[in-house]
Amino acid sequence: MIPAGSHRRRLGALAILAALAPLVLGALAPGRAGAADKEVTFAHQDMVVPFRALMDSGAIEKATGYTVHWRKFGGGGDVIRAMASGNVQIGEAGSSPIAAAASQGLDIELFWILDEIADAEQLVARNGSGVKSLADLRGKTVAVPFVSTSHYQLIAALAGAGLTQKDVTILNMRPPEIAAAWERGDIDATFIWDPVLARVKKSGTVLISAGDIARQGKATFDGLVVDRAWAAKNRDFLVTLVKLIAAQDAAYVAKPWAADAPEVKATAKITGSTPEEVPASLAAYRFPTLDAQASPAWLGGAAAKALTETAEFLKAQGRVQALAPDYGRFVTTDYAAAARK
Template identity: 85%
Template sequence: MSRLAEGLRFMATALRSCRRVALAAVAFLILGPLTAGGARAADRSVTFAHQDMVIPFRALMASGVLEKATGYTVNWRKFGGGGDVIRAMASGNVQIGEAGSSPIAAAASQGLDIQLFWILDEIADAEQLVARDGGGVASVANLRGKTIAVPFVSTAHYQLIAALAEAGLTQADVRILNMRPPEIAAAWERGVIDATFIWDPVLARVKKSGTVVVSAGDLARRGKATFDGLIVDRAWAAQNRDFLVTLVKLIAAQDAAYVAKPWAADAPEVAAIARITGSAQAEVPASLAAYRFPTLEAQASPAWLGGGAAKALTETAEFLKAQGRVQALAPDYGRFVTGAYVDAARK
């Protein structure tokens, strides 16, 4: 009897083993192998590149709600500018990233296989050209011969060149330095730059000893609108649709909560934003108020993902090509914009 029992146990083990092999084979045929470009169900993780813009999304990042709602491990990585984010995504090390409309247009022009799927903010007055007090700069035209710092291929860079052209100046009439936000803050403190087109938290610092000459909002009202958006690697997005739908739902809810009742300086959300961005907590409410945050419904409208964003990317790319920042234009910038995840979230 003992030999019979032992034989039966061996047969049962063998059958279980065969069943596991068969199931694994079926799973392989249905799901395919794990790839570097995207995570399968077994690899529920994502690297998310963010910047230091002062927006309600930072409070969501700090809360851990996204991780709890999706079951994903989110590796948050902070970058100094949109150009750095684009390079990280091109390397394959980042799946989702924050970037302004200018670096997104540059990435699309260079053929990076990405999709813009959410408008984080309309920049409005959140980016401004500030000139040092005592430098004799009362208008953009007064910048002739001055040294101006700005992160290249950023929305602020796009707006700076547009402002100079509007005032009848060329890039040869000024000295433009390519600097990341922390470098601009340091250069301002040392007195080696006369002006900068920048966003918070650096904007708040330079305004203490400088005067606003023009804002992105002023230029937007004259036809040069800019925005910050979320972009995703197209292949990764196709394999992680539910994560992206949940993400846009949560961002929309966080933005709506802020708009319905803007946070005071002592709010825990403001403390989280200050910690992530490096802003002074007391300055965060004013920084938040400088942006506009499209609702879930507005995201899907012709103004944004329904057509307006593709138009803005096209116009920005044309500007970048004229400036020699990109070599060629993409045939269709609408290919790099999708409203699919917003549409799913609305349902």
């Protein structure tokens, strides 16, 4: 950024700077002309997935030649807001915030299913809260990151128990805030993921999991989304990224990591988990293969259907104002299909 003030006193200098500004900005902004063609800002969260070890290894930078600016966020809603600002090109978000973003017209594409959430997100009641079942949540306080997959699942769980949002006090908190509130005894329950999930379960009781809700017809997932315009100019990067993630997932599935594995230590460092917590956290997810990603089971059909159903649910709950005409427009098999060849 060019500073204002005493260095711009002369009109001639201003004219020169004005002429140079596009070149300077192009050199600084990821995805634009110049050296920044080899830069990308990637927003991630703290979910415990094999991708974390890949991030830590530097393999993505080495294979693509790109400088990757990793930025950690507390929830998918925060990731989507960062992408909407134009400061982030690729981000991790759950199916609920992705559906909300598509409903609001954000020009993004879902290009990879990072994980099927399965049992990796759970609703836990604090011991001593008096909550033994979903029905007992009436009049209680529950914390969850708003517009996350956990938020979507919480509302679905309440509805299944005959409760509405008016029957429960729902607080919007990021995972670290939830952990602190739990320790203080400020909340009665939370629907959350690891590493916070592993910690609250030590002094709480699981009421229902994302897997239970998925079996009731409301499946959820975490995905990678990309700014559509940036993707069009950086296709090779995305194809290579997909190949690397698929290989890392396959290696983990073939031989799950023990607590002393270097990949576990890397995952713990990025997520804030302990190495002892990581193996069980990883085991709670399912990771679609490269072949499955481009098939109708995921990016080829089911993902768009899940986004559509999630968006309809969010609209009914007043979380989005309108629905997109076609959620399939926000999903692409292009990079996964290219990575298979």
